[in-house]
Amino acid sequence: MAEWTDTNITYLKGVGPKRAELLGKELDIHTFGDLLEYFPFRYVDRSTIHRIADISGEMPYIQLRGRFVTFVTAGEGAKRRLQALFTDGTGSIEVVWFNRVKWIQENYRTGVDYLLFGKPSPYQNRYSIIHPEIDVYKPDQATQGLQGVYSLTERLQSRSVTSRTLRTLVTTLLAQPAAALLRDPLPQHLRDTRRLLPLPQAVRAMHLPADYRELQRAQFRIKYEELFVLQIHILRNIKRTASKAAGFVFATVGEHFNRFYREALPFPLTGAQKRVIREMRHDMGSGRQMNRLLQGDVGSGKTIVAFMTTLIAIDNGFQAAIMAPTEILATQHYETISALAAQVGVNVALLTGSTRKRERDRIHQQLIDGELHTLIGTHALIEDTVQFRNLGLAVIDEQHRFGVAQRAKLWRKNVSPPHVLVMTATPIPRTLAMTVYGDLDVSVIDELPPGRKPVTTVMRYEPDRERMYRFVGQQLRQGRQAYIVYPLIEENEKLDLLALEKGYDDVCATFPHYRVAFVHGRLKPAAKDHQMQLFATGQAHILVATTVIEVGVNVPNASVMVIENAERFGLSQLHQLRGRVGRGADQSFCILMTKYQLSHDTRHRLEVMTQTNDGFVVAEEDMKLRGPGDIEGTQQSGVAFNLRVANLAQDGQIVQLTRDDAEAYLAHDPDLTTPEGRLLAHRVHQLYAHDADWSQIS
Numbered sequence: 001m002a003e004w005t006d007t008n009i010t011y012l013k014g015v016g017p018k019r020a021e022l023l024g025k026e027l028d029i030h031t032f033g034d035l036l037e038y039f040p041f042r043y044v045d046r047s048t049i050h051r052i053a054d055i056s057g058e059m060p061y062i063q064l065r066g067r068f069v070t071f072v073t074a075g076e077g078a079k080r081r082l083q084a085l086f087t088d089g090t091g092s093i094e095v096v097w098f099n100r101v102k103w104i105q106e107n108y109r110t111g112v113d114y115l116l117f118g119k120p121s122p123y124q125n126r127y128s129i130i131h132p133e134i135d136v137y138k139p140d141q142a143t144q145g146l147q148g149v150y151s152l153t154e155r156l157q158s159r160s161v162t163s164r165t166l167r168t169l170v171t172t173l174l175a176q177p178a179a180a181l182l183r184d185p186l187p188q189h190l191r192d193t194r195r196l197l198p199l200p201q202a203v204r205a206m207h208l209p210a211d212y213r214e215l216q217r218a219q220f221r222i223k224y225e226e227l228f229v230l231q232i233h234i235l236r237n238i239k240r241t242a243s244k245a246a247g248f249v250f251a252t253v254g255e256h257f258n259r260f261y262r263e264a265l266p267f268p269l270t271g272a273q274k275r276v277i278r279e280m281r282h283d284m285g286s287g288r289q290m291n292r293l294l295q296g297d298v299g300s301g302k303t304i305v306a307f308m309t310t311l312i313a314i315d316n317g318f319q320a321a322i323m324a325p326t327e328i329l330a331t332q333h334y335e336t337i338s339a340l341a342a343q344v345g346v347n348v349a350l351l352t353g354s355t356r357k358r359e360r361d362r363i364h365q366q367l368i369d370g371e372l373h374t375l376i377g378t379h380a381l382i383e384d385t386v387q388f389r390n391l392g393l394a395v396i397d398e399q400h401r402f403g404v405a406q407r408a409k410l411w412r413k414n415v416s417p418p419h420v421l422v423m424t425a426t427p428i429p430r431t432l433a434m435t436v437y438g439d440l441d442v443s444v445i446d447e448l449p450p451g452r453k454p455v456t457t458v459m460r461y462e463p464d465r466e467r468m469y470r471f472v473g474q475q476l477r478q479g480r481q482a483y484i485v486y487p488l489i490e491e492n493e494k495l496d497l498l499a500l501e502k503g504y505d506d507v508c509a510t511f512p513h514y515r516v517a518f519v520h521g522r523l524k525p526a527a528k529d530h531q532m533q534l535f536a537t538g539q540a541h542i543l544v545a546t547t548v549i550e551v552g553v554n555v556p557n558a559s560v561m562v563i564e565n566a567e568r569f570g571l572s573q574l575h576q577l578r579g580r581v582g583r584g585a586d587q588s589f590c591i592l593m594t595k596y597q598l599s600h601d602t603r604h605r606l607e608v609m610t611q612t613n614d615g616f617v618v619a620e621e622d623m624k625l626r627g628p629g630d631i632e633g634t635q636q637s638g639v640a641f642n643l644r645v646a647n648l649a650q651d652g653q654i655v656q657l658t659r660d661d662a663e664a665y666l667a668h669d670p671d672l673t674t675p676e677g678r679l680l681a682h683r684v685h686q687l688y689a690h691d692a693d694w695s696q697i698s
């Protein structure tokens with residue numbers, strides 16, 4: 001039976017063949033249903049018109065009413081822009097466009113009353129608005145309250161299809177009787193228990209909300225449906241693939257593990273460490289391949305957990321591999337782990353890009369012979385030339401730097417894929433991990449070893465530099481060490497290196513009686529190691545560096561982390577850097593140096609750092625601010641969910657709720673064969689039929 005929602009959009013009043021083609025091409029709107037689901041991406045409160053004279057401080061998006069006085073083009077080539085002066089009688093503001101210059105000039109003129117909508121930002125002592133939305137002022141529309149703004153392409157705008165056009169079309173469509181009878185894909189009992197708005201009402205309110213309250217209820221309902229359907233899709237995929245990957249059975253916890261636990265443990269494990277080891281023992285004994293993500297904040301003690309997990313593999317006659325993203329980190333793991341391993345007679349070797357040929361050959365031979373139990377290294381250890389006798393477990397530290405292809409290589413190292421333990425200090429919320437990685441199980445070390453003091457974090461501006469140096473000096477006099485970190489990114493490499501070198505000179509001049517080590521990615525490995533070693537052994541008191549020290553380095557005597565141009569770092573990165581201090585028993589400090597003028601968002605972002613030491617909170621904030629698409633690791637997971645309304649980062653609670661509800665639903669209708677289930681299956685199919693079977697990649 002053909003459904004009303006499948007009706008071709010050309011049958012809608014106001015849409016001729018030309019416009020239909022345009023809507024199809026530009027917005028993928030082909031049917032009535034497509035149009036109804038094309039929701040505004042933002043709502044503006046058009047009940048208030050601000051006065052230019054009242055603009056001050058940080059402003060949100062606001063509405064202004066006034067006229068353009070002048071239009072002037074400036075700049076050349078890629079920097080060409082159009083600048084206009086806009087006034088409302090109380091003052092004037094600059095309006096700037098970087099593209100569509102010609103179109104703007106042809107379509108907007110001086111002397112006409114316009115409504116402008118945008119975010120004023122301070123620029124050189126005055127305010128300007130970049131790329132505002134512009135409507136000709138009409139008295140009746142100005143006071144309409146909440147109004148949806150639709151995302152439109154340039155091409156649509158140049159054919160004068162605006163937000164208002166879409167609003168009119170949707171209004172026409174919603175007036176049809178069938179619009180009140182939309183079929184709801186959600187099971188009735190969920191609609192009841194979760195108090196969800198009926199679908200027709202929710203759809204109407206998404207487009208034409210009466211007020212904020214109604215809009216919020218509608219958004220909740222639509223997000224809920226979107227995430228519930230997604231979870232049904234994911235859970236059914238997991239079920240289909242779960243049985244596929246058989247794993248080596250590590251049936252026993254044997255001699256090495258037990259001896260280490262009884263005789264060589266350097267400190268009592270925390271409760272969280274014990275729990276996580278138990279979880280992995282269970283996985284690896286189950287006959288299914290383990291795919292586990294271990295999340296634990298910086299300094300939570302993941303290394304020893306990884307080591308003890310490798311002992312379980314060894315006790316069952318298998319070899320283990322531990323991979324780290326950088327040479328520094330691999331080396332540090334090797335140093336820590338080989339010391340532990342030596343106590344129980346386990347053979348460990350290090351393989352990196354700079355391992356000499358002879359050593360490399362020896363390692364290859366011992367791997368094949370089975371003489372070597374554990375190989376630690378960088379990417380070098382998954383190269384095709386590296387053959388294990390019997391690889392049973394791979395530990396990957398900092399998973400976000402390992403791509404899917406690299407993991408696939410690992411899988412081919414034995415007749416069955418080895419168990420995989422992925423460790424990360426950049427936690428992502430559990431529900432998001434499950435949603436993004438599908439069948440990856442998640443363990444969390446949510447407890448730090450005893451005696452750690454939270455790092456005190458402060459923000460300081462350039463004029464405070466003297467004071468900052470004085471503080472660092474005090475710490476040095478107390479025998480402590482300090483890191484001073486500079487940003488270095490490729491696009492800006494030349495300038496960044498200059499700043500770094502200048503910083504180094506400054507620090508040397510400021511602290512003439514102390515030794516300063518200097519490390520950046522441009523140094524040869526040997527030189528880098530030498531400098532790091534100077535700092536690690538306490539011969540150097542200050543380490544001026546780029547983010548090469550971000551992961552790994554463990555110098556418990558360091559008590560100060562100064563981060564220059566902190567505004568240029570992401571939150572997770574700042575948290576990682578901060579994790580380099582606070583490793584000893586004394587109070588440690590993290591100082592975020594920034595320029596004085598920060599945007600509202602940047603200030604907010606940095607304030608998160610001063611307010612919490614909890615990596616999970618930091619990660620969640622990071623995601624809220626940047627969106628999960630930007631979070632390292634989520635992109636390469638290869639999953640394109642195409643969520644229209646919900647946001648995996650911001651709607652964590654709904655993600656969890658729908659996860660639980662979807663599990664409960666599938667428990668009684670696993671194959672979606674009831675009448676309600678079939679409706680749901682139809683919806684899943686509509687949205688995800690084109691998805692590749694991605695759930696195996698993690």
Ligand code: ADP
Nearest residue numbers: 267268269270297298299300301302303304449
């Ligand atoms: P991360 O999780 O960041 O990799 P590490 O494994 O490097 O953390 O551990 C950080 C420090 O804490 C190391 O010096 C380690 O020896 C120490 N440590 C780990 N677990 C414990 C524990 N249970 N009790 C005391 N110290 C611990």
Ligand code: MG
Nearest residue numbers: 302303397552
């Ligand atoms: Mg670590």
